[in-house]
Amino acid sequence: MSEFSFANLTPDFILDAIESIGIYPESGLMALNSYENRVYQFKAEDNCRYVVKFYRPQRWSDEQILEEHQFAFSLQEAEVPVVAPITRDGESLFHYKGYRFTLFPSVGGRQFEMDNLDHLEILGRYIGRMHSVAGSQQFSHRPKVNCQDYLYKAKSAVLNSQLLPMHLETPFITILDRLITKTEQEYHQVEQIRLHGDCHAGNILWAGDSLMLVDLDDCRQGPLIQDLWMMLNGDRHEQAVQLDTLLSGYEEFNSFEQRQLSLIEPLRAMRMVHYMGWLATRWQDPAFPRNFSWFATDKYWEQQILALKEQFATLHEPALRLIP
Incomplete structure (x- = not known):
């Protein structure tokens, strides 16, 4: 097609x-x-x-x-x-x-400030409220967050795109396959609910003192941590502080199981691979070469090899822990 x-x-x-x-x-x-x-x-x-x-x-x-x-x-x-x-x-x-x-x-507003802990706590409350509603029923037609779509289909899209430089194919595929295998091992099943699915700073607006969630285009079924982990950045201590702040608001409205923490890095790996696959799949749309020209450069793929190696190493580390 x-x-x-x-x-x-x-x-x-x-x-x-x-x-x-x-x-x-x-x-x-x-x-x-x-x-x-x-x-x-x-x-x-x-x-x-x-x-x-x-x-x-x-x-x-x-x-x-x-x-x-x-x-x-x-x-x-x-x-x-x-x-x-x-x-x-x-x-x-x-x-x-x-x-x-x-x-x-x-809806007007300014972009969400990820480094503002007060904002994170308010966001946690709203996501908790969203999940308390979301868990009341399941999607019938929307897909799930799964390894087949996020890893295997994405890999096929990249390899079929002919954008991966020939001299980088072997090192790229080698580390990608290792990452996929480890991610699939670590992505254990937990209760799945309806999700925003793409809950990052670009899909949150502030208008005055009010927060607004936008763009449910990627909503799907998956583990609740999917709507929280993209708010985490920095080193492990900084991420632990951010997560603790999010959950202090979240748990006012919805319960959180700590075993979900072990899904953060597998989900991060899945998003990395899925993003590459998305760009490869859409490359025939003129808007993509125009706005993502770096995707077809040797430098990009060299950087991805390094990023995949770093994420593969992170998958072997203990899961993020909440602050005692």
């Missing part, structure tokens, strides 16, 4: 699509930072600001997208601060000449 192109998604086409659901833009379209989909902000005649997202075809089914929307609605109903889709005549997913799109309210 050839890679889909967004080339036909012209400004006039986008405006026609938006107007087809009874929203009439007054301002021009401002493209927002998104590579997987195409996302634009605009002001309408009703004096409200909106964000429209056009989904990449062949990625999610209608059922999977609607399940994301329903998850957002259930969180919003439970007063978890999340940006949920706007409905028109009871619908949240719209179709226009082969494209699927969704409308959201435009």
Whole structure:
């Protein structure tokens, strides 16, 4: 199957699509930072600001997208601060000449400060509230966080892309295979719940003193630590302090099992490999060579060999521990 192109998604086409659901833009379209989909902000005649997202075809089914929307609605109903889709005549997913799109309210704010412990504690409370709602039922159509998708499919995408320099193939594949084997050994099964799935600083906004979770596009089923570990950075002591702060807020609303801590480094390894596979898979989209040109350089792959070796060594270390 050839890679889909967004080339036909012209400004006039986008405006026609938006107007087809009874929203009439007054301002021009401002493209927002998104590579997987195409996302634009605009002001309408009703004096409200909106964000429209056009989904990449062949990625999610209608059922999977609607399940994301329903998850957002259930969180919003439970007063978890999340940006949920706007409905028109009871619908949240719209179709226009082969494209699927969704409308959201435009939410302003500044990026989340990962080194601010007060912010981390507040975030912990919100994630705890989100998981208390998320654990009430399972996804039926959304995928799980699993080794097959994050490791093996990602590896195949990289090797099939022909972007890996020939003279680096042997050292890269050697350490990648060792990392995959060790990660699969360490990624033991725990209770899986509905997750945000991509809970990093770029998907959290601050407006005044309020926090807002955005972009549930990668929501899926998985271990709850998946929505926490990306907030950790620095050395082990710094990460322990950050985790302790997150959990002090989290456990006000949801329980946390310490055996989840042993999944942090396997999940980090999975994200590293999955990211490479994602770039390789999307390389035929002109936006990717334009914005990720370093992905096709020898220097990038040399750095990845080193990063995989370091992560492989980390997988052999004791799991992060909470501060006594």
